[in-house]
Amino acid sequence: MNITQTLDTKGLSCPMPIVKTKKAMDTLSSGDILEVLATDKGAVNDLSAWSKSSGHELLEHTEEDGVFKFYIQKG
Amino acid sequence: MIKALSAKEVANRVVDGNMFILDVRNEGDYKDWRIEGKGIKSINRPYFDLIDGVEEVLEDLPKEEVLVVCAKEGSSIMVAEMLDEAGVKDVYYLEGGMKSWSEYLMPVKLGDLKDGGSIYQFNRIGKGCLSYLVESNGEAAIIDSARTIEAYEDFAKENNLEIKHMIDTHLHADHISGGRKLAEKTGATYWLPPKDAKEVTFSFAKLEEGKDITIGNTKIEIQPLYTPGHTIGSTSMIVDGQFLLSGDILFVDSIGRPDLAGKAEDWVSDLRDSLYNKYNNLSKDLVVLPAHFGKISELDERGAVSAPLGELFEKNDGLNIKNEDEFRRAVTENLPPQPNAYQEIRQTNMGKIDPTNDEQREMEIGPNRCAITE
Numbered sequence: 065m066n067i068t069q070t071l072d073t074k075g076l077s078c079p080m081p082i083v084k085t086k087k088a089m090d091t092l093s094s095g096d097i098l099e100v101l102a103t104d105k106g107a108v109n110d111l112s113a114w115s116k117s118s119g120h121e122l123l124e125h126t127e128e129d130g131v132f133k134f135y136i137q138k139g
Numbered sequence: 140m141i142k143a144l145s146a147k148e149v150a151n152r153v154v155d156g157n158m159f160i161l162d163v164r165n166e167g168d169y170k171d172w173r174i175e176g177k178g179i180k181s182i183n184r185p186y187f188d189l190i191d192g193v194e195e196v197l198e199d200l201p202k203e204e205v206l207v208v209c210a211k212e213g214s215s216i217m218v219a220e221m222l223d224e225a226g227v228k229d230v231y232y233l234e235g236g237m238k239s240w241s242e243y244l245m246p247v248k249l250g251d252l253k254d255g256g257s258i259y260q261f262n263r264i265g266k267g268c269l270s271y272l273v274e275s276n277g278e279a280a281i282i283d284s285a286r287t288i289e290a291y292e293d294f295a296k297e298n299n300l301e302i303k304h305m306i307d308t309h310l311h312a313d314h315i316s317g318g319r320k321l322a323e324k325t326g327a328t329y330w331l332p333p334k335d336a337k338e339v340t341f342s343f344a345k346l347e348e349g350k351d352i353t354i355g356n357t358k359i360e361i362q363p364l365y366t367p368g369h370t371i372g373s374t375s376m377i378v379d380g381q382f383l384l385s386g387d388i389l390f391v392d393s394i395g396r397p398d399l400a401g402k403a404e405d406w407v408s409d410l411r412d413s414l415y416n417k418y419n420n421l422s423k424d425l426v427v428l429p430a431h432f433g434k435i436s437e438l439d440e441r442g443a444v445s446a447p448l449g450e451l452f453e454k455n456d457g458l459n460i461k462n463e464d465e466f467r468r469a470v471t472e473n474l475p476p477q478p479n480a481y482q483e484i485r486q487t488n489m490g491k492i493d494p495t496n497d498e499q500r501e502m503e504i505g506p507n508r509c510a511i512t513e
Binding site: 077078079080082083086105106109110113114116117 | 141165166167168185186187188190194209210211217501
């Protein structure tokens, strides 16, 4: 997977992970992949719902030691 | 300036008031579980669709008095501030979000007991859980305690009560019992039906039919009545000959589901016998006090949930299924989804796992779902 940019939102709580993800995504081009690191559990549901509603694709997400990693491809 | 509204203040609006709610959680969470009430109107617009601006939602909102709600509080503050800037008057956010809403307990006095003393219902409105406090002569018993025991501790302190008995009608699957914790803290006895407690890792007193519990030095008695079906140990209680604490066997609008411990088929006949024989033989004047409600419309003007047993035998569909096969289907087929994390909750209540406070709170999110209908 070619990651275009990585965004670290560890330690931030809702709504900041999504606000920052959205801002980062606005600077990318269609097809680019954004990696998002987060520790807020709520981010799991919210990032998938947000990706769907804004036309991006959440390719995959993983969890390791309490850190969630999301890979979102811009639509 | 936006203002915080506490879960307590929102509960007052739900029982007897009005409020327009903008719920900014994601669609799935909103559909699953939200704040409802007679005077409550709500719409859902996820906060992540409002990051660039709230203009498009303004036409769906009143010009003043809007409560913004989210899971924890952060997103609702963000959206509330945007609405405020956009000119909406009196914008509130729910302090602590749905997590606080899920935990708030509202005490309502139900009535006096014959020989002094009284009984209170603690209504956990956000989750539909009902617990009870019976007090007499400075002593108290708490039945089906919620996990957040502070509400009972505060109440006991204010009313100079010593908590002597913590009683659970069954091993709960929808919420973590505060029974053991509060018993350890106060030195009270923790009572559990032995048939539900075969795997528990701690010591407890056996809640059994024929072994009455007395509170205070008056004659207020709690008479256990073995009524299996929701769980194999499920035990109802008759308090002061007036009130029937029915646990998760009988609710006002529905009846208990037999499947949460994985034994639906085995327990159908127990459930039927408890409801159609044992309950049917009791005085119809008993006031039924269940451990849950399903719909907010079950709350009366005080915010309490109760009904005479006789009325339930007339009106509750679950008590009026003549055919046994039909009954079996009603309690085993097409049941609502199970309560969130119900298996972990049962394990926690048995003392087998010990999740952190945050984990426990997370496990309890959502409605109780202990009835056969939603």
